[in-house]
Amino acid sequence: MKIHQLISYLQQICPLSLKEDYDNVGLLIGDTQKEIIGILTALELNDAVIEEAKKLNCNVIITHHPIIFRPLKKITLQTYNERMVYRCIQENIVVYAMHTNFDNIFSGTNYLLAQQFNLTHLKPLRRLKDYYRVLVTFVPTQEVSKVRKALSQAGAGIIGNYTECSYNVQGYGTFRPNKQSNPYSGIKEQLNQEVEVRLEMRFPYYLEAQIIRALLGSHPYETPVYHIFSDSATQELYDGAGIIGNLPTSYNVQDFLKMVKHVLKIPFLRYTNTEKKKIQKIALCGGAGSFLLPDAIQNNVDAFITADITYHTFFDVPDSLMLIDGGHYETEQFVAEGIAGYIEKEFSSIPVHTSSVYTNPISYF
Numbered sequence: 001m002k003i004h005q006l007i008s009y010l011q012q013i014c015p016l017s018l019k020e021d022y023d024n025v026g027l028l029i030g031d032t033q034k035e036i037i038g039i040l041t042a043l044e045l046n047d048a049v050i051e052e053a054k055k056l057n058c059n060v061i062i063t064h065h066p067i068i069f070r071p072l073k074k075i076t077l078q079t080y081n082e083r084m085v086y087r088c089i090q091e092n093i094v095v096y097a098m099h100t101n102f103d104n105i106f107s108g109t110n111y112l113l114a115q116q117f118n119l120t121h122l123k124p125l126r127r128l129k130d131y132y133r134v135l136v137t138f139v140p141t142q143e144v145s146k147v148r149k150a151l152s153q154a155g156a157g158i159i160g161n162y163t164e165c166s167y168n169v170q171g172y173g174t175f176r177p178n179k180q181s182n183p184y185s186g187i188k189e190q191l192n193q194e195v196e197v198r199l200e201m202r203f204p205y206y207l208e209a210q211i212i213r214a215l216l217g218s219h220p221y222e223t224p225v226y227h228i229f230s231d232s233a234t235q236e237l238y239d240g241a242g243i244i245g246n247l248p249t250s251y252n253v254q255d256f257l258k259m260v261k262h263v264l265k266i267p268f269l270r271y272t273n274t275e276k277k278k279i280q281k282i283a284l285c286g287g288a289g290s291f292l293l294p295d296a297i298q299n300n301v302d303a304f305i306t307a308d309i310t311y312h313t314f315f316d317v318p319d320s321l322m323l324i325d326g327g328h329y330e331t332e333q334f335v336a337e338g339i340a341g342y343i344e345k346e347f348s349s350i351p352v353h354t355s356s357v358y359t360n361p362i363s364y365f
């Protein structure tokens with residue numbers, strides 16, 4: 001199988017457009033026309049991970065943290081990033097990153113972390129705004145199935161376990177073509193009527209460009225009419241930042257902290273005291289998630305576990321919430337294995353390995 005086939009699958013389960021604006025995700029290094037020999041997933045790249053890939057005969061490395069984040073102006077081996085890029089090119093290794101787009105899909109970073117805590121009743125801590133949009137267009141009756149099919153193939157009309165979902169109601173449209181026009185039907189410079197179907201289909205916002213392309217490519221009119229509305233009422237919104245869930249039982253504060261240390265395999269936790277006696281409803285955000293503190297407060301969770309929390313952020317925490325810094329590496333350590341699992345499930349014949357290199361640059365004393 002070619003590398004680009006793997007990439008199209010990865011982009012299907014984890015669209016690039018779900019990344020945060022500042023991020024750099026997707027294919028970072030390499031030639032995707034080559035055959036896949038083996039895949040290694042890792043939280044990030046370092047020399048040991050590249051050695052591991054070579055030893056395991058892997059020519060594709062998928063990481064969470066992108067090795068090219070800010071633009072590189074030179075590759076002179078002076079910095080860690082430059083050295084890693086240089087080595088991967090030299091070793092013919094393709095590098096692909098699934099970072100904030102993997103944080104923002106429901107089955108991504110935070111879902112994998114939530115599984116470690118056996119959380120139930122999961123929902124995103126902050127939903128992506130107006131995730132769905134609705135396309136409304138008007139198509140002559142005899143052409144509607146063709147347009148509906150094209151829109152379906154572009155990703156419109158998927159609701160839960162159902163595909164090609166659409167709403168259709170017949171009416172008629174009027175139009176007066178001018179001299180320069182090239183109408184599909186009707187007579188120029190006269191008022192015409194055409195029996196049309198009002199076709200409505202829902203789609204996730206990141207598919208908008210390809211949905212419009214599919215519409216314009218399949219619609220018979222010279223200038224098709226269409227409207228796009230945001231569907232903010234739809235409740236089926238699972239993608240978003242962070243995650244909320246319930247622990248299987250409630251914990252007293254001491255036992256909860258012990259359990260968190262155990263799950264995250266971290267020797268120390270930084271946290272704020274809480275007035276609550278029992279902890280059960282918690283929020284998680286692997287990596288730097290301080291920006292979600294207002295959402296954790298609003299959702300009235302007992303504890304919020306994230307990382308990279310600054311001293312002053314701890315002052316913003318109400319007495320009813322325990323804020324925990326669980327370490328950046330520690331809260332994201334399950335990502336590599338999770339990505340490997342998604343690939344193995346889809347392509348059982350390709351060798352997929354999870355890196356066993358401990359890449360955390362931070363030590364504890």
Ligand SMILES: [Zn+2]
Pocket residue numbers: 065286287288328332
């Ligand atoms: Zn991270």
